[in-house]
Amino acid sequence: MEEDDNPPIAIPMDEVSLEVPTEPDAGAPVGVTVITGYLGAGKSTLVNYILNAQHGKRIAVILNEFGEEIGVERAMINEGQGGALVEEWVELANGCVCCTVKHSLVQALEQLVQRKERLDHILLETTGLADPAPLVSILWLDDQLESAIKLDSIVTVVDAKNLELQISKHADSGSFPETFIQIAFADIVILNKIDLISEEKEATQIENLKRKIHGINSLAVVICTTRCQVDLNKILNRESYSGESNNRWEELMEESKLLPSSSRHDSGVSTLSIHQPYPVDLDKVNGWLEDLLWEKRYSMDIYRCKGVLNVHNSDQIHTIQAVREVYEVVPGREWHEAEERINKLVFIGRDLDLESLENSFRGCLTIT
């Protein structure tokens, strides 16, 4: 099949050789990785690569033409161990992803994982979906409802040859094309088509592109590929939305070159972080998040927020996760003795204003 041919709606995987390290426990929800990316960036190439790789996992791939009319769709599942592809029917309501489809999609996913042969992972390619947020929040919320599936992470494929043009063309225009939004929501960015960059310029161009990606989303892990040939360990079971993954993104926050002091107000899509050592009142933090995310009191368009909180009278690290207006604050492990108790919050969005964020957050502190 040509890569550009119509792909099947859902497909799973053959047995394989790339190792996916952690054995999922039988009762645990099956992880769903959402794949986004601009037209032609290489999403189908990634899906085909995974379908043909040797990793020994049963991975279903669902390709969904959001924005198109959606009805009953075909799903194909490989029955492991060199077995034949089995077709499934995934029933999706017609309509927009913001309303009916997302619920029927979750139901369809749940039916898929309730088959007698357990799936190890699901990839959901979101062709035609400019903004993954509605889908992401419903998958994430569904996890909170303890269903058979859970959102694992968002992978955005970008075209290394065209990214610079796409970004610079829209940088000052006030329009925010898919590329910005898709990078802003990404936990992992696959910087694909590296082969199309001339060899002598490769190192500097890659550095430059990584800087641009991190300028939009400092927390994204960037992986360079040709034809999306990526180590699956790096994109599956990342648990980007679980409290357990805090250590990983705490490290990222340390490593990422966050730029609060140089860009105090950025009208584009960017990342900002705030740091405060004093303990906070949890109720006030909830009120503050609702002001920010629901009421948009400070006129910022926040796509993602991640962070840790030093909560008054608590020895537990509390973590914040937000996707657009949906947020949660969850208590996690205890602070280690040697650890500096601190509030660290990272925001990814448009029109971010450091001063407003810092000033308003001060209202949550129990010490002023």
Ligand SMILES: Nc1nc2c(ncn2[C@@H]2O[C@H](COP(=O)(O)OP(=O)(O)OP(=O)(O)O)[C@@H](O)[C@H]2O)c(=O)[nH]1
């Ligand atoms: N040279 C080169 N070509 C690539 C690479 N990855 C993908 N392609 C080609 O780029 C074209 C687009 O790739 P697709 O995988 O179809 O991209 P897509 O994101 O699924 O595209 P849409 O479904 O149209 O959104 C195809 O012709 C691929 O063969 C790469 O790393 N290098």
